[in-house]
Amino acid sequence: MKVSELMNPDVVTVSAETSLKQVADVLTERRISGVPVVGEDGRLLGVVSEADIVLGEQGPGRVRGRLLGWIVDGGRADGERLSAQTAGDAMTTPGIAISAGADVSLAARRMIDAGIKRLPVVDGDDRVVGIVTRSDLVRAFARSDEELEQEIHRLVRGGLWLDQPERVEVQVDAGEALLAGTVDTRSDAELLRLFVARIPGIVGVRSTVEWLWDERKARV
DSSP states (O other), rough: OHHHHHHBBBOOOOOOOOOOOOHHHHHHHHSSSSSEOOOSSSEEEEEEEEGGBBOOSSEEETOBBBBHHHHTSOOOTTTTTOOOOOOHHOBSSSSEETTTBBBHHHHHHHHHHHHHHHEEEOOOOBEEEEEEEEHHHHHHHOOOOOHHHHHHIIIIIIISSOOOOGGGEEEETTEEEEEEEEEHHHHHHHHHHHHTTTSOOOOOEEEOOOEEEEEHHHOO
C-alpha cells in the first residue's frame, strides 16, 4: 500500500511568517500536535510541533511550562519570555517528510525512528500534498483478512508483472498469507513472497509456490 492511498489530502499548513499565537490556535482547533511550514510555492520548509513550542523543565520542584499557555494568555511562561515569535523561528528543519509514492511501511519506520506522530506527504517537487498519521497506519495494519487477500490479488495481477497471475492461489488467515501455485521463475516466487510480507497487516507468509525455471542454475 502506498502512502497516497492512506494520507489525508486535507492538510493544514502555515507559512514561516505565521505567528506562534496563530500556530497555537491551529494546533488547538484541529487537535493536532504539529503542522507543516511551507513557502509560497508550497514546498516544505520545516515542521512546527507542540514539542518545538514547549518549555523544558524549569528546575527542581517546578512544573513544566508550555509556550502554548504563554501565547494564549499573552503573558510570561514561568517568568521567561521566549525569543521565538513566528513559525519560522520555532520550526524544526529540515522537516521530516515522506513521498506520496512511498510504501506505508517506510512511513511507519520513519515515524518510529524519529519519534513523531505525523508525517507531511510531499510530491516530486517537495510540495506538501497531504499528511499521514500514526492513527492512519494503525488502520492500515488492522485490515481484515478479506481486505488483505484483495490487496495481495491486486499485487499479483498488476504489481509483479506475472505472465499468468491466475496460477497463484492466495488465502489469508489471521493476518498470515498462504501462497500456493506456480510461477515462471524462482525470482518471481521470491519477489512474490517479499512483496506480500511488506503489505501492512500481514504478520507472516507461508509459501509453497513453485517455479518452472530456476535461472540461478542456468547461470552456473
